Amino acid sequence: MGREGRGEYRIGAVFSNREIIAGVVDSRHRVVSRASLALGAGCDYRETARLVADCAGLAARGLGIDPDRCASVGVGCPGIANRETGEVVYSGPMVWNHVPLGKELQKHFPAADTVAVAELAGCTALGEALAGAALRCAQVVLFQFGAGIGSGVxxxxxxxxxxxxxxxRLGHCTIVSGGKTCTCGRKGCFEAYASLEALAEQAREAAARYKNTLLGRYDALTISPSEVMDCARKGDRAARRVISQYIDYVSDGIVNAVNAFRPEIVVLGGTEVKFWKELLDEINSRCCERYYGAALLPVPKVVLASLGVDAGLIGAAALGEAGN
Ligand SMILES: [Zn+2]
Incomplete structure (x- = not known):
């Protein structure tokens, strides 16, 4: 295949410690083919690079093209990924320290004009800006809520x-001085109070304390965010208190980010989209009361992510575009 037509397609890939997802992305930032492969626990960077190439090959062939037809390859990695050097400085989920993932990937994609590695949540934020909930917004802050809180700017x-x-790293900005211990080892981080894991913990504590409530009837060991929401919707006071406090934590983290960067929009993503949809009005309302300069200027809206995992693929693929 000659080089004519290159630039029409780029490869974007993202991975966690469980799976790799690769997509072929067209010049209009649409994922036109995708594939996934399972990743075993403890996979090292060499094996991961090989599997990224396998997965990209599957996605390209799903579209009926050779992977070499794609102009560039971008990979979103959980952790600190130095885009300038291609080094993954640290990845908690992968248990990696200072690994040359970018250089290893280049061996598998010799025909690509660029092979880039960047942090996953940053890629996701860029994807939402190019084709999703933050379309045409020049400044975007994105939070990914799950067991922790990922953030992209x-x-x-x-x-x-x-x-x-x-x-x-907005999940690791302090919202409670000397507060709960975070996964990063520091105390009082946003993540320690506003991740979905933190919400589950807050619900477990409330369920154990208020046994004669709807929340108290759930198994305190396994209660999930959507179950707390169910209880709150039914008017259970213990659950409503948990949710109200949680919205305060979430709002504090958002307001800190907005006061630092003043983005045009704040995007909330991750799992449990239905749950976030129900909280959105209240989050916007409380944030509006707290933004710096809220009385003087229009404030950014907090919205839901719209692309799911495709945002990471689109953002990763766009790392190869001029200007990105
Ligand atoms: Zn932290």
Whole structure:
């Protein structure tokens, strides 16, 4: 295959410690083919790079093209990924320290003009800015809620990561001085109070304390965010108190990010989309009361992510575009 027509397609891939997803993305930022492969626990960076190439090959052939037809390859990795050097400085989920993932990937994609590695939530934020909920917004802050809180910041259409791409870690901004211990080892981080795991813990504590409530009838060991929401919807006071406090934590984290970056929009993503949809009005309302300069200027809207995993694929693929 000649080089004519290259630029029409790019490969974007994302991975966790469970699976790799690769997509072929067209010049209009649409995922036109995708594939996934399971990733075994403890997979090292060499094996991961090989599997990314296998997965990209599956996605390309699903479209009926050779992977070499794609102009560039971008990979979104959980952790601190230095885009300038291709080094993954640290990845908790992968248990990696200082691994040259970018260089390893280049061996598998010799025909690509660029092979880039960047942090996953940054790629996701860029994808939402290019084709999703933050379309045409130059400044975007995105939060990914799950067991932890991932965050991505886009400024003037580019992922912002600061020096070594180690910045924009909004889940690790302190919201309670000396508070609960976070996964990062520090105390009082946003993540320690506002991740879905933190909400489940808050619900477990309330269920154990208020046994004669709807919430108290659930198994305190296994209660989930959607079950707390179910109880709150039915008017259970213990559940409503948990949710109201949780919205406060979430709002504090959002307001801190907005006061730092003043994005045009804040995007909330991750799992449990239905749950977030129900909280959105209240989150917007409480944030509006707290933003700096809220009385003087229009404030950013907090919205739901719209692309799911495709946002990461689109953002990763766009790492190869000029200007990104
Ligand atoms: Zn932390």
């Amino acid at each position: 886009v400024i003037d259409g580019r992922i912002f990561g600061g020096k070594y791409c180690a910045g924009a």
